[in-house]
Amino acid sequence: MSLTISTWNINSVRLRIETVKRFLAETSPDVLCLQETKSPDEFFPLDALAELGYRHTMIRGMKGYNGVAILSRLPITASGSEDWCGRQDCRHVFAEINGIEIHNLYVPAGGDIPDPELNPKFAHKLDFLKQTEAWFRAQRTASKPMILVGDLNIAPLEHDVWSHKQLLTVVSHTPVEVDLLGRVQASSDWHDAVRHFVPATEKLYSWWSYRNRDWDASDRGRRLDHIWITQPLVPHLKAASIHRPIRGWEVASDHVPVTVTLDV
DNA sequence: ATGGTTGGGGTCCAA
Numbered sequence: 001m002s003l004t005i006s007t008w009n010i011n012s013v014r015l016r017i018e019t020v021k022r023f024l025a026e027t028s029p030d031v032l033c034l035q036e037t038k039s040p041d042e043f044f045p046l047d048a049l050a051e052l053g054y055r056h057t058m059i060r061g062m063k064g065y066n067g068v069a070i071l072s073r074l075p076i077t078a079s080g081s082e083d084w085c086g087r088q089d090c091r092h093v094f095a096e097i098n099g100i101e102i103h104n105l106y107v108p109a110g111g112d113i114p115d116p117e118l119n120p121k122f123a124h125k126l127d128f129l130k131q132t133e134a135w136f137r138a139q140r141t142a143s144k145p146m147i148l149v150g151d152l153n154i155a156p157l158e159h160d161v162w163s164h165k166q167l168l169t170v171v172s173h174t175p176v177e178v179d180l181l182g183r184v185q186a187s188s189d190w191h192d193a194v195r196h197f198v199p200a201t202e203k204l205y206s207w208w209s210y211r212n213r214d215w216d217a218s219d220r221g222r223r224l225d226h227i228w229i230t231q232p233l234v235p236h237l238k239a240a241s242i243h244r245p246i247r248g249w250e251v252a253s254d255h256v257p258v259t260v261t262l263d264v
Numbered sequence: 265a266t267g268g269t270t271g272g273g274g275t276c277c278a279a
Contacts, residue, residue: 011270011271012271015271036279038272063272064271064272064273064277064278065272065277065278109279111278111279153279209268209269210279211268211269213268254270
């Protein structure tokens, strides 16, 4: 049997619930992880998802900003969340499904100025990454079957951005962030499940700004959304994909879903 | 160097 998991920064789940339903109908992953749901839990459209078979949920939202959710067709046997940086800003949940612990993260975007002295949002982003790294080092072992997904708001590789040279000083691709993301990746010996199938020399994006006249033609994308797995799951990797055409759907998010399939 | 667009909540902030 196989396990398919998708991650998607939906940029308001209430505004885009029809888009979510279309994606689930077409792709039918076993688990969908969302970020930037922008919905308090009491207003989350759970009924529409239950109708499609996603009856097991772990959601954590707030008014207006952030918010993460795990929606599953398979039972959730354990769940929880962490508050890195102590802000209660709804950037992490986890759920155990089929004996695999799935972590869903929304890393702070970090503002515009890549200097923690001048920009508190960038300082928050760096602190969040440091605390995430420390948490996995202290609380989990790399031998545990785990999946980490989410909008990590960092494009680590040269070909995860449209122009490595031009983006070296742009928040999401600066060396200090990429270095810290590498430390998070080392914390549980995480393996990039998407680059597993796509050579590092090939351009690969999951996000295109709203601020381009024609996102498809200019193609100035970045790979901000990721799926990582721990080593015990690596031999079980079957496929990975980034759903680029969804960026062109009506009322599109600026991010598209990323999907990985494992045999379990 | 600048500005471009979108969402949410409310006449501006975050991305």
